[in-house]
Amino acid sequence: MSFRKNISLLYLIKISKWFTLVMPVIVLFYESNSLGLKDVFILKSVYSMAAVILEIPSGYLADVWGRRKCLILGCILYFGGYLSYSFTDTFTAFLFAEILLGVGQTLVNGADSALLYDTTVEHNKEPLYLRYEGRITMIGNFAEAFAGILGGLLAVYSLRLPFFFQTAIAFIGIPAAIALKEAKQRNVIKSPLREIVKIIRYSLFTNKQLCYNIMYSGIIGAATLTMAWFVQPLLIHLKTPTSLYGIIWTVLNLTVGIAALYSDKVDRFFGVRKMGIIILFFIAGGYIALAFNLSYVGLFVLFIFYIFRGFATPILKGYINQMTLSEMRATVLSIRNFVIRLMFAAIAPFIGWMNDVYSLQIALLTSAAIIFLPGLLFLVLQFRANPPFQSPSE
CATH class of the missing domain: 1.20.1250.20 (MFS general substrate transporter like domains)
Known part of the structure; x- marks a missing residue:
């Protein structure tokens, strides 16, 4: 497994999730599609609920199914969420998009840091983990920062234009995740729920x-x-x-x-x-x-x-x-x-x-x-x- 290749691919996945062109104008986009503030809060609540409910199971899935597989699935769902936003204009469609985004983001959370740490361990670079985690955090925040400016400029022409570009950026994560190399073969667990409870009990x-x-x-x-x-x-x-x-x-x-x-x-x-x-x-x-x-x-x-x-x-x-x-x-x-x-x-x-x-x-x-x-x-x-x-x- 190429150490630098895995690190670079994790950088790309971070960018695909954090280069959020739509954030500065998303409320205006909702209003242009006849949604009120109440509708906006419902959508964001659904996103949060999907993320909270699946947060721990998704991490467990990454441990037993594989970090790479979870990252691939998460990136596909995340891409699907913005694709839905780009070509729909109803509350129901947006609700479906938020579920896809919430589940997709949750599948990526934890699996990316775990794969990064496993990669450093496998290449005897464990002391460098914090440095690379810091770089990935930096890249995410830089991407979010510059995306805000660009998203605002795109919205001048059309409020839907940032979503088209956002969909293309989200797609980048899919081939990046596919190209990743798993650091270690995962064990097959016969009783997932029991194992999740066991890990929660151990951790807390x-x-x-x-x-x-x-x-x-x-x-x-x-x-x-x-x-x-x-x-x-x-x-x-x-x-x-x-x-x-x-x-x-x-x-x-x-x-x-x-x-x-x-x-x-x-x-x-x-x-x-x-x-x-x-x-x-x-x-x-x-x-x-x-x-x-x-x-x-x-x-x-x-x-x-x-x-x-x-x-x-x-x-x-x-x-x-x-x-x-x-x-x-x-x-x-x-x-x-x-x-x-x-x-x-x-x-x-x-x-x-x-x-x-x-x-x-x-x-x-x-x-x-x-x-x-x-x-x-x-x-x-x-x-x-x-x-x-x-x-x-x-």
């Missing part, structure tokens, strides 16, 4: 250190996802010109990508324990700093927050990978993703209610408390675990 109950890392990573992941939805309310609060929305959005995503590129160096410099403390301090602290700087200074706070968002994702996923067996790695990563989605689903409605009833500042401060307290708990539990986890870089 038996292996305490792994459990604490999954929960901590889930809290931080939900925190960074929640902050992404605070960006636009802040811009509205500041009465920012609409023409600057895309530029600010692009700069923030580029910031995440650049930070992710240097995540392995930062992790080596600080080590596991200090890195955990720093991430929690800047993620929870970012909410507090923003709450008391609801001015253009707040944009600088967001910039700092997004730097640490770029560090956190590959570093925390790397820790989980390093303490997980290959035969269950994709399932464990899917458990992490499931925790993030579940936490976000639980937090978001309450935080939105706090913003509507009280103020943006109160919503931000409430978010900081919700993040910091459980985050600190699981961080302390990690430190007290015996034996303590040590990164290969330490």
Whole structure:
């Protein structure tokens, strides 16, 4: 198996999923097809439900059926979702498209990181995993950033044009996934449900250190996802010109990508324990700093927050990978993703209610408390675990 070939193909798959031309104009597209805001939320809820329900089973499928096969199927379904969007104009058709997109994205989640880690192990490059995970994260955020600008330009000519181009980009992932090489033959399991339950029990109950890392990573992941939805309310609060929305959005995503590129160096410099403390301090602290700087200074706070968002994702996923067996790695990563989605689903409605009833500042401060307290708990539990986890870089 060619190490560089697999890495390059995983880069292409990441681009095919993250080069989202439609995001800046998708609400306008829905409105042009006579959908109201209620319809929009229903569509996105269906996407989230499909992703949450299948998150852990899809990771398990990648472990026993194969990472490559899951990536191929996920890319095909993802392509089908945008193909449906491109040539339909009804709510029912869009609902079908969202299911395809949700299932497709979920099949890719976990399987890509697991295959990347297995590839580094098979080629005796395990210490380089974090570097490549950081690069893949960087590529995804760079793709998302530049796609926003291009998508807006395409929408000037037609709101459907970004979907045509998006379909073509999504197709790139299919041949890339087919060309991948599986790092290791998977075992055939006779009782899938029993095995899933066994892995969940092991990850969240038996292996305490792994459990604490999954929960901590889930809290931080939900925190960074929640902050992404605070960006636009802040811009509205500041009465920012609409023409600057895309530029600010692009700069923030580029910031995440650049930070992710240097995540392995930062992790080596600080080590596991200090890195955990720093991430929690800047993620929870970012909410507090923003709450008391609801001015253009707040944009600088967001910039700092997004730097640490770029560090956190590959570093925390790397820790989980390093303490997980290959035969269950994709399932464990899917458990992490499931925790993030579940936490976000639980937090978001309450935080939105706090913003509507009280103020943006109160919503931000409430978010900081919700993040910091459980985050600190699981961080302390990690430190007290015996034996303590040590990164290969330490």
